[in-house]
Amino acid sequence: MASLGLFFLALFLLAISWLWDYIVLRHIWRPYMAAKKLREQGIHGPRYKFLQGCNEDVKRMKAAADGLVLDVHDHNYLPRVMPQYLTWRSQYGEPFVYWFGAKPRMCIFNYEWARQILSSKSGHFVKNDTHPTVLALLGKGLVLVEGTDWVRHRRVINPAFTMDKIKMMTKTMVACAQNMMKELEGQASRNKNGEAQVELTKRFQELTADIISHTAFGSSYKLGIEAFHAQRELQEIAAKTLLNVQIPGFNYLPTKGNRRKWMLEKKLRSTLMQIIQSRLSSGKSGYGNDLLGLMLEACTGTDQGKEQQHQLCLSIDEIIHECKTFFFAGHETTSLLLTWTVFLLSVYPEWQARLRLEVLRERGEENPNGDSLSKLKEMSMVFLETLRLYGPALFFQRKPLTDITLGETKIPKGHAIIIPSAIMHRDKAVWGDDADEFNPLRFGNGVTRAAKVPHALLAFSIGPRSCIGQNFAMLEAKSVMAMVLKKFSFTLSPTYVHAPVDLLTLQPKFGLPVVLRPLDA
Template sequence: MLYMIYLHSLQLLPSRSNFQGLTSPHSARGDQTVTVRGPAMASSVLLVASATALLALGLRRGAPPVAAPRRGRHVQGAGGPRAALQVSQGQQPRRQEDEGGGRCASAGRPRPQLSPQGGPFLYWFGPQPRICLLDYESVRQVLFNKSGHFFKIDAHPTILALLGKGLVLVEGTDWVRHRRVVNPAFAMDKLKTMTTTMVSCAEPLIKEWERLASSNESREVEVEFSKLFQDLTADIISHTGFGSSYKQGKEVFHTQRQLLALAVATLLNVQLPGLKYLPTKNNRLKWMLDKKIKTMLMAIIQPRLASNGGGYGDDLLGLMLEACLTTEQGEKGDELTLTLTMDEIIDECKTFFFAGHETTSRLLTWTMFLLSVYPEWQERLREEVLRERGKENPTADMLNKFKEMTMVLLETLRLYTPVMVMLRKPISDIRLGSLSIPKGNGIAIPIPFLHRDKEVWGDNANDFDPLRFENGITNAAKTPQALLSFSIGPRSCIGQNFAMLEAKSVMAMILKKFSFTLSSSYVHAPADHITLQPKFGLPIVLRPLDV
C-alpha cells in the first residue's frame, strides 16, 4: 500500500524540456527507447525506494501477529487497508523490481492514488500498524513536540549496528546528555577551522582529473561521481573526525560499507521476536562487522584518553572527548570522569562517521546531476565562485558568501532528500489533529511527498527552482520551515552546518576548474539504499576550463 505515495508524488525528474532523450532503464537492455518529459518519470524511478523508504529506520522487533492488528483498529480518523497477517507488504515492490530486470519500471506504468481519502492513512508492515501523515501541520506537531511524547521507532538490528545508539537513535534524558556532549564539536567556529582540510582532501582529485583530461584528445574525462563522492566524503570525515588517525578512520568506513550492504539486503525482512539472537548467516556477519568496527574505534579513542590532559585533538573526536570529561572531587583530589560511557562514545563515533559522509555524498551527487541538467545554474554558480574567490581555494568566510550555491543545495535537498522518511511512535495514547493514535503505533513522515506538496511549495513544486530559497528557508514556502531534509524541531540534525560547509567546499573546487554534463550512459534510476542514490551511478563528463 505505502509504495503508492512515492509512485504518485516523488517525481524525481523535475520538469524540464531538455529531459527529452533521456532513455528509460529498459532501453539500456535493448528495449524500445522511451522519451521522458519531466514528471512522467514519477512512476518509473522509485521501485526500489518505494518499499524501503518507510522501512529504512523503522523495522522493529515483531509483535505477536494477532495482537498488533487489534491495536491498529483503535487508530481513529485514518483510512487504509484492512489488517493482513503476512510477512511484509514490501513484497509487491520487490516483484515490480524483478519485472524491470533489477531496474526501475517502464515510464508508462500508471500512477495509483495516494489513498481513497486523500488524507492520512493506515498501512501495515507485517503485524505492525503505521499511520502515514500527509500534511505539514500534523508533521510539525510531531517534530516540534518538546514534551517527549514521540520517540523514534526501534531501529532494525543491522541499522543499530551501523549507526550505534548515538545521537540519532537515543531518546529521553540520554538524548539530552548526548546532545550536551556532542554539541560543542559542531559549533560553527569549530567547523570553520575544518574548511582547509575539506579543500585539501578534494585537491588531489581535481589535479588527477586535469591530468586525465589533458592526456585525452577530446580534452575531457568521464568520471563516475556517485562512488567517488562516497570515497571523498569518507576521506573528509576521516580527517576532520579522527585527525592524525584518519587511516584507521578509513578502515572504519570500509567496514561500515559492508554493514550498510547487509542492512540494505535485510531491511524488507520483518524481525520476528528473538530472531536477532539466533546465529543465522546474516546475524553472524553483522556481529563480526560490528565487533571489528568497535575494535578499530577503541584503538583510536583509548590513546586519546590516555594523554592525561595533554590535549585530545582539534578534530571532532577530540572536541567530543573534551566536552565529555568532567572534573569531580575524589579521594585523591580532582579526578576526570566521563559523562558518556566508552560504549556510548563508540556509538557516537559510529553515528557521526556514517551520517557525516553518507548524507553529504548524496547531496553532492544529486547537486552534480541537477547542475548537469540545468547548465544555466551551473554557470551562475561558477560565476559566483570566481567572483568571490577567483582561482584561489575557498575559505570558510568565502563559503558563507555563496548565496546562490546555498539556494541550489537547498533545492537539491528538497527534490532529492537523502533520507526519505522519518518514523516516530507516541509513548502514550495521543490525539493528533483528527487522529486518535494509540501508544506505540508507528507514525511515518514521507519527506518526498511533503516536499512536492503544491499547496505548500506552489504550482512549480515539481520544478527545479533554487530562487524559491532566495529569502532563506523560512520564506521558501507557504509553511515556515517546510524543508525537512535535516528534520526540524529539537531533534533536527546537529551536523547540518558541517554538511553544507563540506558540500560548498567540494562544489566550489569543481566549479572553478571544470564544466560538466551528463554522460550519454547515464540511466535515471534513483534508489533508496538507506539514502537516496542513483542505482546505476552518476557518470559525468568533465571539461577543464581555460581560466
C-alpha cells in the same frame, strides 16, 4: 522419571505461552484490534497479512516499479521509489495505516501535524524501533538515543558544531577536496581528448569519508576508510533485509548472512577503538579540539565539579557508538547532496555557469575559505533546492509514548508515524505549481520564505532533533563544489541512467557517471 515429565510439562507450557503471546496476541489479536479502532475513526489502509503485514506488498510494488527509467528532466521519482505510499494514499486517503510486520504505521502528509510532532519538546515522541542491522550500522549515538541520555549526548557534542569551529575546519575540507581534484586532473590529462569520465557517487563517498575522518576524528585516512568500507557493506545488508519477516532469535543463528554481519560489526568496532586508543595515548596535553577530542575530554576531564561532570560524561562505549553515528551521518548524506547537485547542474548548465561565476567573483583563483563560502548565496539556493527534490532521507519515523490527538485524529501510543518528507516536498498546495521542477530561485528570500508554510523544507528535519551537522554539511558541500566548479565543467555521461533508488538513503541506482573537462586545458 517424574522430574523428566515435569521438565517436559514446563517446556510445553512455556511453548504454549510463547505461541499465545507471539502468534495469537502479537500477530493476530493486536493488529486486528488496532485496525478496528482506526477504522472506527475513518482511518483505513491495506489489509494486515499474518506475520508479514504489508512488507511483501511493498517488495512487490517496488520490484514492479524498479524498471521505470526517468528522463533526466523528470524529478518526480516517487512512483519508482515510494510506489506503496502513492498507491495507498490514492486508495485510502490521508492519513492511512499500513503494517510493518505486525506493527501499525500511520502515514501522514499534513505539514501542521508534521510540525507538531517534530517540534515537540515534551518527550512524547521518540524515534521508532530500529532494525538490528541499522542499529549496527548507525550505532546508538545521537540519532537514536532518547530522553536524558539524548540531552547529555547533545550537550557534549554541541560545542564541536559552533559556526566558528566549523569555519576553522574549512581548511581541511578544502585540502581533502584539492587532493581529489588533483587525481581527477591527472586522469583527464592522461586521456587524449583531455577529458575524464568519472563515476562521482563513489568519489564523493570517499571524499566525504576522508573529510569526516580528518575533521571529526583526526584519524589517518587509512583507518577511517576501513571503518567506511565496513559501514558501507552493513548498509547494503540493511537495505536488502529491512522488509524481511523478523523471526525471533533469527539474528542469533550463525547463518552465512549473520556471520558476515557480525564480522563487519566487529571490524567496525575494532577500527573505531583503534582510532580512539591512538588518541587516548597521544593525549598528554588534552585530546584535541575536534569531536572525538571533545568527547574524550568530557569522558575523562577532571576540572569540572562532580555533578557537572556527570551531566557531561560519555562512557567509552557511548563514544564508540557516537563515532559510528558521526561516521555514517557525517559522510553519507553530504556525499549524496554533492552527487545530486552535480546531476542537477549537469542537467541545467545555466545554473552551473551561474555558480561558477559566483565562486570566481567571491574568491577568484584563490582557494575558498570559511568566510568566502558563507557568501555563496546562489550555491546555498541550489543546495536547498537539491535537498528539496533529492534529499537523502525520504521519510521520518516517530512513535508516541502516550495516546495523542492530532486535529480530530487520535493516535494510540506505540503506533509509529511516518512523515514522508520526499512526498511532502512536492506538495503543490505548499510549494506552488512548479513543485516538481528544479527552481532554486524559490529560496531567494531564505529557506523560511520558500513556500507557503515557514518550515516546509524538512531535509534537515525541524525541532530539537533536527540535524546537528547541517552547517557542517553545507560548508563541506560548498568547499567541494567550489573546487569542482573552479577546475572543471561537467556534463552527464551518455551512460547515465536516471533511476533514483531507496537504499536507506536516496541514491542513483547506477551511480553518477559524468564527463569532466578541465577549464584551464
